[in-house]
Amino acid sequence: MSEKTVDRVAGATPVRIARKIRGLSDRAIAWIFVGPTIFLLLAINIFPLIWTVNLSFTNFKANRINRAVEYVGTRNYERILNDPDVWLSMQATAHFLFWTIFFQVLIGFTLAWLINKKFRGNDLWTTIIVLPMMLPPAVVGNFWTFLYQPQIGLFNYVVAFLTGRDPSSFEMLGSVDLAPWSIVIVDTWMWTPFVMLICLAGMRSIPDYIYEAAEIDRASKLRQFFTITVPMVLPFLMLAVLFRGIENFKMFDLVVQLTGGGPGSTTELASIHLKREAFEKWRTGYSSAIAIVLFVTVFGLASIYVKALNKVKER
Amino acid sequence: MKTLKLAAAGALALSAATITSPAQAEDLTLCWAAWDPANALVELSKEFEAQSGHKMSFEFVPWPNFADRILNELNSGGKLCDLLIGDSQWIGGGAENGHYVKLNDFFDKEGISMGDFADATVYAYSTWPKGTPNYYALPAMGDANGWFYRKDWFARDDIRAAFKEKTGRELGEPKTQKELLEIAQFFQGREIDGQTVYGAAIFTERGSEGITMGVTGALYPWGFKYENTPGKYDMEGAVNSPEAVEALEFYKELYKTATPPGYTNAYMGESLDAFKSGQVALAMNWFAFFPGLYADPSTGGEKIDFFVNPPQNNEGSTLGGQGISVVAYSDKKDAALEYIKWFAQPDVQAKWWGLGGYSAHNSVLNDPKFPESAPFAGDFLLAMQNVKDFWQEPAYAELLLAMQKRLHDYIVADQGTAQEALDLLVEDWTEIFQDEGKL
C-alpha cells in the first residue's frame, strides 16, 4: 500500500494546493451531490409537513372530496385539549415507553456486562441474541398473537407450566390488566439486544489501564463497577435510551398487530390513535393537528434530552 | 434481426388479441372480502370469461382488513378494482363521494329491473339516499347474522336430561334471546366426550365492525332504534333507551358467562374455528358461511343445524350482504358493466345460489323449491324479512368506530355501565352529525 504513487505524492503535496486547483468546480460538485437528497427530502418530508400544518387549521376530510373545506382557526387544537381519547393514548404511550426502556436497559446492560466477561464463544451468542431486533415488527407481532393464545399458545403454556396456573385462565392480549404488559414483553424481547450492543460498545471503549489503576488503589470490584463502568457507559446508555424513546414513541406496526389498540382502548398508543382518526374516521384536519402535536412533543423532548446527553458527555 | 423478431412478436400479439375477443378483451379486477362465497364467485365467473372474452382477476381481502383497505383504495382514487362488492354501509359514501357509478341509465338501457330483486336487499344494498330509486349497486349477495348449533349434542339423552333437570325445559332451538343465553350457559364448561366445551362463539372484535355486528344482534330484537323519527337524527332516548340498555347488558352477560376463554377479539374466523374444533355448542355467524359449515367433514352434515337470530320483544336480525358496484375510477367501466349485466340474469343467479352464493333475485327466492334446497334456506328467507342495517351514512366509518369503541370499552374492558356506554355513544354520534351539518 505505502509503495503506491498516490500515497507518496499525497505525503508530499500540501493539501491546500490541490484544493486550489479544483476549487471552483468543487462547489458545483458539492451542490450537484447534495442537491438531489435535499430536493427529495423537501418534496417528501418538508413540503408534506408544511401541508400538514396547513391542514391542521381546516375541517378537511380526505374521504369527502365534494365537501367544502373551511378554515376553522385553532379549533382542532382546542379540541385535542378536550379530547379524553388523545390523553388516554398519551398515557398508554407513556406506560409503554417507560417500561420498555426500563426493562431493556436493565436486561441489556446486564447482558452486555456478562458478555464483556469475554467467555469463549461470546461473539457467536451475541449474534444470536441480536437476531430479533432486525425482524419485521408486523410479522413478529402477528406471530406473537399466536404465542399469546390462551390454552393453545406457547407463552401461556410455558407460564402455566412454571406457575401451575391453568393456561386458559389468563389472556395476555384480551385482558385490560395484562394487555399493556403483553406489548412491553414483545418489545423487550425484540429490542433488548439493541441496548445491549450499545452498552457493550461502551464497556469495550473503557481502557484496561483505568481498571488497573483502580486495582492498585485497592478499590473493590463493586466500587470499580459504580465508579468506572457505570459512568463510562452512561453516555452510551443514554444514547440507546434516546433511540428507543423516539422509536417507541412512534410505535405502530408491532402493537397494531398484537392488540390493535384493544381491549377497549387500553393499548391504543399515540400512533394507533392517530391512524384511527386519520385513516379510519378520515378526520384529516383534526388528525393533522394531532400529528403536529406529536411531532412537536417528540422533537421537544428529544432536544431537551440531547442537551442532557451532551452535558453527560462533557463530564 | 432483433427488430424483425420484435415486429413478428408484435404482429403475433396483435393477431392473438383480435382472435380472442371481437370487442376489446379487458382484464377486469373484482374486489371483495376473502371468504367462502368469494370462491364460489370465482367459479361462477368462469362462465362470464368464456362468454365475453374478458379475463377476471380477483382481489379478496380478509374481513378484518376489508373495510380499511378498500375504503382507503377508493379514497385514494385507486384503479385496483373495476368491480367492487362493497359492504352495505358503504353505499352512502360511495354515492356521495363519487366512488361508485350510478347505474340507473344502465339498468334502463339493458332492461334490468330492480323489481326483480327482493325489496329488502334493493333498499339495503343499492339505493342512496335510502329508499329512493337511485341505484349505485346491484344486489349481489343477501346475508344476515344467524346462529348454528351442535345438533348431535342437542339430541343426546344424557345432555337433554341434564338440561331438563337444570331448567325444567326441553333442550331445543331457542325461541328467545334469553333462552339462548340459558342454553349457552348450560353448555359453558361442560364436559362432553372428555373435552371441556363452552357455550357460544359470538362477535367481540374491536378493529373493524365485529362487536357492533354482534351486539346489534341483541339490540334489534329488543326493539333498538337509531332515531326516534327516521331521517331526523334525534337519537336521544332511542339509541340509549331502556330496552337498548337491557340488550347491551344481556350481550355482556352472554360474553362473560358463556364464551370460550380468550374470546376478547373474535369475529367470523374465530367463530368458525371455535365451532369446527368442537369447542362450542352454539355460534353466531353470517349465513354466507352456512354452506361451508354444512359441508364441513368434522362438524357439518348431521351434526349441525341452523336457526334465525331469536326474537325477544320483536323479531330482528343484523343485516349483512353486499351489492356489486362499478368503481368510478376504473378505465374499464364498459366491461365492468357487462359483468353486471351478465350477473343479473336469472339463470346465472340460480347458479350463484347453487354454488353457495346467496342470490337476492326473486326468481331464485320465490321458487317454491327454494326453502328445501338447503337446510338453512328457509331460515335465510325468514331472517331477511326482519333485517336491520347499521347507519349507511357517508360518515358511516366514524359512526361505526365510535360504536366499536363504546361497546368494547363496556363489554370487554369492563368500563362503566351499559347506560353510560350508550349515553356516550349518543354524544359521539351527535357530534359526528353536527360536523356533517345534519344536526
Add this chain to the structure above:
Amino acid sequence: MSYSVTESSKRQKWVAGALVILYAVITLVPLGWIMITGFKTPPDSISYPPKVLFEPSLEGYVNLFTTRTRVSKETLESLPPPDNFAEEIVRNRDMVIAGPSKFGQRFMISVIIGFGSTFLSVFLGTLAAYAFSRFKIPLADDLLFFILSTRMMPPIAVAIPIFLMYRNLGLSDTHLGMILLYTAVNISLAVWLLKGFIDEIPREYEDAALIDGYTRFQAFYKVVLPQAATGIASTAIFCLIFSWNEYAFAVLLTSGTAQTAPPFIPTIIGVGGLDWPAVAAGATLFLIPVMIFTIMLRKHLLRGITFGAVRK
C-alpha cells in the same frame, strides 16, 4: 500464566457464559416456534398442549402458495388421481387447488421495492455523504441535523399528507411511489452512515489523485468509491432491511399493485378459520433473508442501528 486484573476468573466466565446462553436460548424459542409451526398441520398447530413432536407436513407451505376450493365428496372421487404432492395434501382436506395465492406476487413486490429504494438511497446517499465529508457546505451541520430530524416524525403523521399528495399525483399504490417514499426515509440513514465511512478514508488519497490529473469526479469514482465499498455494502443492507420490514406506509398507501409482504402476511387466513401453519410458513420465508443479512452485517450492526453515532 499471566495475570490481568481486567481478565475475569474462569468461574466468572463460566457463569456469565451460562447466563448469556440461557438468554439466547429463550430469545430463540419464539423464532424456533414460528419455523416449526410452518411444518405442522393446522390441527397440530392448535392442539393443546402445544405439540413439540409431530409428524412434519408441508400443508402450511402448500396453503401459503395456493388458493383452494372445497368440493363435495362425489366430485372429489370423480377427479383423476392427484399428480403432485400439493394436490394430494389439499385433497385430503376435501378441497382442490384453485390457483396460486398472492404470496409469491407480494414477495416479489417486496423485492422490487426493496432493491429499488435501496439502490436509489445508497446512490443519492453516497453522493451527499461525500459532499458533506469533503467540501465546505454552508450550514452543513444544520443540514445534516435536518436530514436526521425527518426520522422523528411518526410514519402515520407523514402518511397523511403523502396520501393526499400521491392521490393528486397518481402515485397511490404504485411501485414508484413506494420506492420514492422509502428512499426519502432511508436517505437520512444512508447519508449519516456513509459520511462516517467516507470520513475514515484519508483525504490524501484523493488529493494525490487530483495532482495526478484526475478530475474531482474521477477521484471520487476511482479512489473513494472502492475504498468505501464495505461501508456502502453495509449501508445498502440496512436500507434493504428497512424497506423489507416497513409496514405502516405499506398498509396505508398501497392496496394491491404495490403492496409488500408485511401487510399481507398477517392476512393469510384459510377459508373459514385461522390457518396458522400458512401464516408461519409465510413469516419464515420472509424472515430468513433478514436473518442471513443480520449475520452478514454483524460487524457493522452497531454502527447501522445508531446512524453511525457509535462506531466500536
